[in-house]
Amino acid sequence: MINTNHIAEIATLVGEPARAAMLGALMDGRALTATELAGVAGITPQTASGHLAQLTQANLIAVERQGRHRYHRLATPEVARLLETVMQVAAAIAPTPRRVPVVGPRDAAMRRARLCYDHLAGELGVAITDALVERGAIEFDDGAGLVTERGVALLREAGIAWAEEGTRRSSRPLCRPCLDWSERRPHVAGRIGAALCRHLLDQDFVRRIDGSRALAVTPMGRNALHRLFGIPLLG
DSSP: OOOOOHHHHHHHHHHHHHHHHHHHHGGGGGOOOOHHHHHHHHHHHHHHHHHHHHHHHSSSEEEEETTTTTEEEOOHHHHHHHHHHHHHHHHSSSSSSSSSOSSSOHHHHHSSSSSEEEEEEHHHHHHHHHHHHHHHHEETTEEEEEEEEHHHHHHHHTOOOGGGGGGGGGOSSSSSSETTTTSEEEEEEHHHHHHHHHHHHHHHHHOOTTTTEEEEOOOOHHHHHHHOOOOOOOO
């Protein structure tokens, strides 16, 4: 049973600056080595290993071994959701000298399109979600999401493979809204959100920007997004 000690433990682990930096670096869904994460946090690999051991013990990250290397990733989508929420709160309360508040990341590329663990966020993620809602493909209600019969047909026609996800037993929701950090409106998450993101990456409609969670829409992607979701051609 969850108690206040468990909550405090998670808060302490996430709240330490070096660990927060490493967790943030894993928010794009990739697995990184201790050396890579140490560079992100500005600490030695030895110190990073100690932090990573604590995060692993608390089930916040998972470790995969491949050959001589050990790769670290966020343990579950729920961990990513926790981190995104903390980022939202931090951005909202951070002091700023500007009279007009700027929400979310100040990096323009991050605001346009980025990864939120394994689904799309930013202006692009919200635009796709709006299109799916307007077309009756998905419905949101009080924090829950539903894929309609029309949505199943639309996704199948678009060639988005998501049915395979359902062949495995999973407690992860098929579809749910995730409050976008910068847009402050929902984008679609869950297994459907992950399938959409994977499809756009696999088809080279969007590409990762090195060293960032940001995504760039390719020329082919601009046409595809317009065709599939009616999104205006992006510059």
